[in-house]
Amino acid sequence: MFNHIFESNHKRKIVVELDERYFDKKSLMYAVVQHFTNEGKQCEMIDVNTLLLEGKKYYVYETNVAATYCPPVQRAVLTEI
Known part of the structure; x- marks a missing residue:
């Protein structure tokens, strides 16, 4: 997984490209949380x-x-947000 960070109008947008496919939103969210936790960020x-x-x-x-x-x-x- 890797991510891209974009900023416009003082709002930040982060795009995370996933290595695996997730078929339900909850699993996808857990994968994103795990990704940022592995990068040492609080998520x-x-x-x-x-x-x-x-x-x-x-x-x-x-x-x-x-x-x-x-x-x-x-x-x-x-x-x-």
């Missing part, structure tokens, strides 16, 4: 749509990116 799940990362709340949704010669890539997008 916890508030509910199935909200994370607390380093003291800031983020709304989480998933996207899938289709590729021509490989399976689709699943991403978790965190938008600062």
